[in-house]
Amino acid sequence: MEGKVHVQNSYTRVGFRLPDWATQMYPVIQGVWQYVRERGLHWRMMGDFAAAQELEVIKIDEAWSGEGVIVFRPTPEELAAWEAKGVKVVNISSEASHLDVHSSLPDNFHMGKLAAEHLLSFGFENFCYVGSRERVYSCERHAGFKATLLAAGFETQEINIGGEALSSSNRAKLIQLALRRPIERIQKPVAVMARDDITALAIVRCASSLGIKVPEDLAVVGVGDALLHCQMAWPPLTSVRYPAKSVGYHAARVLHQLLEEGEAEQKVQSRSSGIELRESSKVFQVSDPLIESVLVYIRTHSSGENIQISQLGDKFSVSYSFLRKRFREVVGHSIRHEINVRRIECLKAELLNSDLTLQEVAWQMRFSSVEHMARFFLRHVGQTPKRYRMSHAQPIEIA
Numbered sequence: 001m002e003g004k005v006h007v008q009n010s011y012t013r014v015g016f017r018l019p020d021w022a023t024q025m026y027p028v029i030q031g032v033w034q035y036v037r038e039r040g041l042h043w044r045m046m047g048d049f050a051a052a053q054e055l056e057v058i059k060i061d062e063a064w065s066g067e068g069v070i071v072f073r074p075t076p077e078e079l080a081a082w083e084a085k086g087v088k089v090v091n092i093s094s095e096a097s098h099l100d101v102h103s104s105l106p107d108n109f110h111m112g113k114l115a116a117e118h119l120l121s122f123g124f125e126n127f128c129y130v131g132s133r134e135r136v137y138s139c140e141r142h143a144g145f146k147a148t149l150l151a152a153g154f155e156t157q158e159i160n161i162g163g164e165a166l167s168s169s170n171r172a173k174l175i176q177l178a179l180r181r182p183i184e185r186i187q188k189p190v191a192v193m194a195r196d197d198i199t200a201l202a203i204v205r206c207a208s209s210l211g212i213k214v215p216e217d218l219a220v221v222g223v224g225d226a227l228l229h230c231q232m233a234w235p236p237l238t239s240v241r242y243p244a245k246s247v248g249y250h251a252a253r254v255l256h257q258l259l260e261e262g263e264a265e266q267k268v269q270s271r272s273s274g275i276e277l278r279e280s281s282k283v284f285q286v287s288d289p290l291i292e293s294v295l296v297y298i299r300t301h302s303s304g305e306n307i308q309i310s311q312l313g314d315k316f317s318v319s320y321s322f323l324r325k326r327f328r329e330v331v332g333h334s335i336r337h338e339i340n341v342r343r344i345e346c347l348k349a350e351l352l353n354s355d356l357t358l359q360e361v362a363w364q365m366r367f368s369s370v371e372h373m374a375r376f377f378l379r380h381v382g383q384t385p386k387r388y389r390m391s392h393a394q395p396i397e398i399a
Contacts, residue, residue: 010042011042011043011044012041012042012043012044012066012067012068012259013043013044013046013065013066013067013068014043014044014045014046014066014067014068014069014070014255015045015046015047015048015058015060015064015066015068015069015070015071015087016029016032016045016046016047016048016060016069016070016071017047017048017060017069017070017071017072018047018048018072018092019072019073022072023224023226023227023228023229024196024197024224024225024226024242024244025072025092025242025244025247026244027244027245027248028070028092028244028245028247028248028251029045029047029248030244030245030248031244031245031246031247031248031249031250031251031252032045032070032248032249032251032252033045034245034248034249034252035248035249035250035252035253035256036252039256041256046058046060046064046066047060048060048061061078062075062077062078062080062081062082063081064082064087065085065087066087067087067088067259068087068088068089068090068255068258068259069082069087069088069089069090070090070092070248070251070252070255071089071090071091071092072091072092072093073091073093073095073096074089074091074093074096074099074101076099079099079100079101088102088255088258088259089101089102090102090103090104090251090254090255090258091103091104091105092104092105092247092248092251093105094106094108094136094137094140095135095136095137097136097267098136102254102255102258102264102265102266102267103266103267103268104247104248104250104251104254104268104270105247105267105268105269105270106137106242106243106247106269106270106271106272107243107269107270107271107272108136108137108140108141108144109140109141109143109144109147110144110271110272111141111144111223111240111272112129112140112141112142112143112144112145112146112147112148112193113144113145113147113148114144114240114272114274114275115141115144115145115193115221115223115240115275116144116145116146116148116149116152116193117148118221118238118275118277118281119191119193119219119221119281120148120149120152120154122191122219122281122283122284123284123286124189124190124191124219125154126157126186126187126188126189126190126191127145127149127154127155127156127157127190127191127192127193128156128157128158128159128186128190128191128192128193129141129142129145129146129156129157129158129159129192129193129194129195130158130159130161130179130192130193130194130195130199130203131158131159131160131161131194131195131199132160132161132162132195133160134162135195137195138195138196141193141195141223142156142158142195145193157186159178159179159182159183161175161178161179161199162178172202175199175202176202176205176206176209179202179203179206180206180209180210183203183206183207183210183212183218184210184212188212188217188218189216189217189218189219189283190217190218190219191219191221191281192218192219192220192221193221193223194220194221194222194223195223196222196223196224197222197223197224197225197226197229197230197237197239198222198226198229199222200220200221200222200223200229200233200237200239200280201222201229201232201233201237203218203220204220204233204234204235204237204280207220208234214235214280215235215279215280215281215282215283216283219238219280219281219283220237220238220280220281221237221238221239221240221275221280221281222237222238222239222240223239223240223242224239224240224241224242225239225240225241225242225276226239226242230276230278233280235278235279235280236278236279236280237278237280238275238276238277238278238279238280238281238282239275239276239278240272240274240275240276241272241273241274241275241276241353242272243270243271243272243273246270246271247270250268250270253268254268271392273348273349273352273353273392274345274348274349274352274353275345277299282296282299282300284296286330286331287330288326288330290316290318290323290326291326291327291330291331293316294312294316294323294327294335295331295338297312297315298335298338298339298342299342302339302342302343302345302346303346303349303350303364303365304364304365304366305366306365306366306367307339309324309335309336309339312335323335340380343365343376344377344380344381346365347361347365347373347377347385348381348388350364350365351385351388351389351392352389352392358370358373358374358385358386361373361385373385374386
């Protein structure tokens with residue numbers, strides 16, 4: 001009995017700090033607790049959270065003492081103070097990645113790549129990135145966006161929101177002023193990636209004030225998939241998902257290694273699982289209204305319907321042979337190819353973003369069996385669904 005009481009009452013004090021505005025990062029704590037529970041760790045989490053002044057705030061700063069801390073944007077002064085106390089630190093902000101601190105971070109370059117691939121698939125030829133050269137994460141996302149488009153033969157324009165607009169108490173008005181003229185003058189139709197969802201929302205509002213149609217004239221993709229910002233926009237925002245749960249899981253793993261062994265990987269990156277498609281980018285740059293309607297139908301029904309090519313002709317009141325020929329002429333590939341690509345995208349998202357079993361995923365995606373789904377996935381991806389889910393749950397390690 002005494003031994004059990006001793007284990008129950010001994011715990012590791014771990015501080016956790018996340019800014020109130022970073023709503024897309026809230027699932028970080030889910031990832032931390034997933035790791036803690038899987039390992040049976042006795043961690044007492046202490047958070048620096050605002051609670052409408054109903055709870056006393058536990059400040060996680062240089063004065064805080066404990067065994068470890070997972071923190072967003074630690075300062076050099078905090079790192080020095082914690083090191084002197086023997087507190088192990090894991091940073092979860094790209095803006096502090098230049099400091100000598102262990103970090104669990106999102107793969108921002110890959111986020112830019114995903115946004116570019118998504119917008120390319122809609123047939124755009126004009127592209128623009130809206131961000132800030134003073135933010136590390138913004139520059140990394142821009143680099144991935146630009147490199148992917150360049151490889152496809154397209155240039156990227158840039159709208160830079162300077163530090164004055166970002167630091168001012170009147171930042172909302174200054175950001176709108178910084179956006180207004182470039183958005184008004186840019187060649188349209190144009191596909192835009194914003195550094196985050198808040199910036200994407202600002203772009204949509206600016207376009208609306210100028211009478212520019214979203215997405216017909218200006219398609220927008222944000223980053224973060226913060227529901228408050230994405231769903232409150234009109235039209236609702238397409239967004240690259242932020243891998244918050246994975247960032248938290250690996251932050252806990254790295255901290256655990258530091259506490260147990262005194263060393264761990266210096267930096268670990270987690271990749272986004274893909275794009276959350278909404279109306280702000282749901283438009284195709286094709287001149288044929290029939291084929292545009294078919295493309296929209298495929299995009300919006302691939303996740304929960306096993307689309308049969310033979311049925312598309314009936315649905316759109318044309319012969320199957322005519323539709324098949326016309327689709328290839330306009331889009332450049334077959335209807336079957338389009339359906340398969342979109343179903344693979346949906347399958348990947350389900351495998352990485354849900355806790356559904358493979359049988360449940362197969363049922364939701366309307367496969368006849370889990371074996372049928374596995375054969376389809378292996379043929380197009382080169383891995384089984386189980387192997388894909390397991391391999392993408394692991395971090396990307398950087399020396």
